[in-house]
């Protein structure tokens with residue numbers, strides 16, 4: 510197949526999933542055309558089946574906001590037409606699904622039929638999408654996509670709860686490439702951070718409010734009173750300054766390191782004993798899956814789709830959002846030397862279920878069914 514993939518090319522989960530999916534599809538022989546406003550972060554090598562088309566967003570003094578949606582729709586039109594694409598797969602509804610609809614209509618006038626699959630990732634539904642300033646367009650473009658997938662059952666349920674959506678939504682969970690995400694030998698790194706055998710906690714996120722990084726620090730603060738531990742915070746975002754101030758107030762600066770955005774996050778995960786994700790909202794929790802693939806147990810909130818990934822008491826623990834004391838107690842159980850290895854083994858075993866080799870064929874099958882159904886409808 511010739512597939513066009515539209516996504517945000519940044520560090521965010523939806524862009525990572527879209528890029529890894531495209532790479533995986535190319536590996537098994539499909540021709541994949543990325544249509545994005547910048548080279549996707551993880552698309553940094555040559556493959557004969559991978560192509561990149563940059564969306565050129567022209568500005569003009571009259572525009573306070575350059576019209577990305579229009580530039581994107583125009584680019585989709587030209588790529589579909591000149592590369593003879595079979596399908597467009599857009600990741601994150603806003604504004605990709607509505608731009609795809611516009612491109613589809615323009616192409617239809619030219620006698621070209623292009624099926625569109627939209628993948629819902631989370632905040633496009635649970636935070637931004639349901640805001641009245643976007644809701645009508647999101648509802649319309651979900652209803653008018655030829656196929657729609659959601660990354661968890663919870664996200665599917667939320668979509669039905671908040672939008673006037675009646676159509677079928679296929680749940681295809683996020684995935685991981687276990688060839689890349691696997692435990693690496695980095696003992697020297699661990700020794701440098703934890704010279705006295707302290708337990709190492711890690712959190713990775715984009716430091717937005719929904720991630721509740723403050724809870725990470727407060728759980729760590731409570732835990733450190735009882736066991737020797739260190740904390741690594743990977744990523745960057747709007748809450749970072751506030752979190753650094755909090756560390757100073759609590760006097761934990763010596764035990765917490767802010768590492769900023771890292772490309773090779775698997776190296777840090779490889780030496781960690783516990784990953785913590787106390788999010789307010791989380792449709793899936795890809796960062797937690799990346800940790801599990803590196804044999805790190807996870808301590809999470811019960812938000813959104815996280816309980817579909819984290820098996821309570823097995824791969825880690827699931828606590829109520831904001832339950833600092835509960836999370837601290839569960840962290841102690843996981844980090845107990847009697848239990849830690851079992852939790853690590855369970856985390857890896859669970860991650861294997863989400864290996865790309867298991868999930869990618871589900872996308873391919875869904876593409877084939879969607880193309881067939883939409884072709885039949887367009888005749």
Ligand code: GMT
Pocket residue numbers: 520521522523524526601630631632635660683715717719790791792793794795796813
């Ligand atoms: O979590 C974010 O703020 C980034 C966001 C994105 O769209 O890039 O992540 C969402 O999509 C990921 C990939 O499907 C999911 O693993 C995350 O759980 C989801 N984030 C939220 O729902 C908050």
